[in-house]
Amino acid sequence: MTERVNEAGTVGKALNVLDQVAAFGRPVRFADLLESSEYPKATLYRLLQSLVQQGMISYDAERGVYALGVRLVRLAHQAWQTASIAPVARPYLDALSIEIGETVHLAQLDHGQVLYVDKRNAAVPVEMYSQAGKVGPVYCTGVGKAMLAWSRIDVQTRIIEQQSYHRFTANTLTSRRALRAELDIICSRGFAYDNEEHEPGIICVALPILTQGGHVLGGLSVTSTTARHSLESLAQLVPHMKSTVSRIAEDAESWRFPEQIKQPA
Amino acid sequence: MTERVNEAGTVGKALNVLDQVAAFGRPVRFADLLESSEYPKATLYRLLQSLVQQGMISYDAERGVYALGVRLVRLAHQAWQTASIAPVARPYLDALSIEIGETVHLAQLDHGQVLYVDKRNAAVPVEMYSQAGKVGPVYCTGVGKAMLAWSRIDVQTRIIEQQSYHRFTANTLTSRRALRAELDIICSRGFAYDNEEHEPGIICVALPILTQGGHVLGGLSVTSTTARHSLESLAQLVPHMKSTVSRIAEDAESWRFPEQIKQPA
DNA sequence: AAACTAAGTTTCACTATTTGGAACTTACCT
DNA sequence: AGGTAAGTTCCAAATAGTGAAACTTAGTTT
Known part of the structure; x- marks a missing residue:
């Protein structure tokens, strides 16, 4: 066990998801992320929700796709x-x-x-x-x-x-x-x-x-x-x-x- | 109270800390953050550790100061x-x-x-x-x-x-x-x-x-x-x-x- | 139109993680 | 040396996260 576990707490997991979204380089649907994710459905879902709520990820409800949020652009400026x-x-x-x-x-x-x-x-x-x-x-x-x-x-x-x-x-x-x-x-x-x-x-x-x-x-x-x-x-x-x-x-x-x-x- | 508390889980708290570090606009010491933080010492400390470990925040051990990490610049580009x-x-x-x-x-x-x-x-x-x-x-x-x-x-x-x-x-x-x-x-x-x-x-x-x-x-x-x-x-x-x-x-x-x-x- | 299917969302009992007061350790200042 | 402040660790209690499975919704097939 602990294949590639990087001592990640919840925060680490959330940021992994953020990286994952970033890695796609385009808006992604939940299923795409789930496929390439090491986390189970419900977990991934809630992590995404947290990130969306925090503005780190944006969610287009019409299309059902996630993308990096503009809050990152602001943080990056700093x-x-x-x-x-x-x-x-x-x-x-x-x-x-x-x-x-x-x-x-x-x-x-x-x-x-x-x-x-x-x-x-x-x-x-x-x-x-x-x-x-x-x-x-x-x-x-x-x-x-x-x-x-x-x-x-x-x-x-x-x-x-x-x-x-x-x-x-x-x-x-x-x-x-x-x-x-x-x-x-x-x-x-x-x-x-x-x-x-x-x-x-x-x-x-x-x-x-x-x-x-x-x-x-x-x-x-x-x-x-x-x-x-x-x-x-x-x-x-x-x-x-x-x-x-x-x-x-x-x-x-x-x-x-x-x-x-x-x-x- | 709960001035701007947004139903934040652990992830939200961590990102709040990130924002806090960003808000200073300069490298900050632990005490500075503690003072302006709503979280108790130990909690803040561990949140910072998580963020540092994840590269979202950099820590200058010599000076004992935290600053935003360059990982953000990369994410922001995306x-x-x-x-x-x-x-x-x-x-x-x-x-x-x-x-x-x-x-x-x-x-x-x-x-x-x-x-x-x-x-x-x-x-x-x-x-x-x-x-x-x-x-x-x-x-x-x-x-x-x-x-x-x-x-x-x-x-x-x-x-x-x-x-x-x-x-x-x-x-x-x-x-x-x-x-x-x-x-x-x-x-x-x-x-x-x-x-x-x-x-x-x-x-x-x-x-x-x-x-x-x-x-x-x-x-x-x-x-x-x-x-x-x-x-x-x-x-x-x-x-x-x-x-x-x-x-x-x-x-x-x-x-x-x-x-x-x-x-x- | 009904049945099927896939995608996304919610539930809930379980448990691992987080919590924070307090104790501890440095390191600096007097 | 002794004192003080900053930073770090501990640990029992409690919270927040987990994930299998059930559910809902939307889209597709029969």
Whole structure:
């Protein structure tokens, strides 16, 4: 027993259901959820009711379908502001983006995945949530590898285990072994490449954003195409990125630890 | 007492705690939460643990502070895509924004508040989450009043009750009575104004986005300043906005109700 | 139109989980 | 050292959650 039981109380179960609804990526009917759920009918039903009542899930009575609720969008706005480095990094991303004119990504680690928290795209205008909030794999993205390379050993080990090592392109690293070797190289080099490992024709350079204590706050990457750049020419941007990264780290640290949190009654 | 107790089970309580953490808008210590919480110490403590374990809240052990977790950002991305009209409306917002060159907002109703789900700003570049995800009051914004005016009577009544009627400017509607009268005018006029009711010098025109069945999907507004426009000149944009709105509604409806949701096993 | 079927909802006895006062453990302040 | 406040754990009592099964509703077949 306890096949994949993750010590989940009622709250955990409810949030699992929330994830399940999210995983579908479209409005779902009760039966769809029931089929892919580990919970019995009545339990699932009541969990859904709770979530709907709380506004985390919306229910379209006419169609009988569940979808994620907009309350999440609101919460996320707060999360983005308080929990991510994005608000702090924003002005630096703007500056970097304008100066180098290529696509810039800001990412953080979340549950063994790369979570993009902000983006600048030179050509295309606003893209909003459709970019920030996206997740990607760690083992075949520049930011992913950069963040992983400087992560605490226990975190690193866990994440290396978690990866799927699906082959996206000819250059994708498809084993823990290959990834570990790559991480060593990245560490000594000081930054990471993505050499068409995720999408053909897409390359990038990425740096980790580190606190003074060496803790990984996030990652910064500049992406381009093989048509416009070689890895070598992208690497010339690294000094510039390094200074951006250190300024973000500095600001993030002073922002995370403001004078006094406590306020008198 | 039981000020805002909503028949909450364990799940509801946990989500209340989540909201509470969100409300602070900064990392908070246990004691801060305890003070503003209706739950006893041990209960609050365990709820927080559940949420942290689930990644909805992050806990900084060094500082002993809780903050919203990045898992929310990921969930919100899904929510934005599946539950909001933003992805559908995007191309039309782009077009409208380019043609009229003023700030455009796309909003939906959430818990008696205006939730902005997308935005176009002619001058300033990308602003990401810092704009989408924001909430505003219904009673003194163009989109808020527009959506409210066409809402089902029970929804409308509830929301009218919920408003704070705080006076932001000389023009703010500060009573249910005044708001009701305004809604009547809006209905017969066919669209809503914000005549410096929220911020001095800021005016806007807003339209509801309605399904064929007359259900409110959201709202669309064009904002400007008194320096650049009068209400009358803004009103000239209404026909253009009307066509945008109807195209969004059309797309949204066909998108919400795709051929068949069910898929064979 | 009646019978059938599938999808969704409610019931209810059972029990596991949650509850919260109080005791305990740190960690900091004097 | 002693004191105080913050955070954590305990445990008996009680609540809230569980899920098989019965029920309702809507849609389909005979």
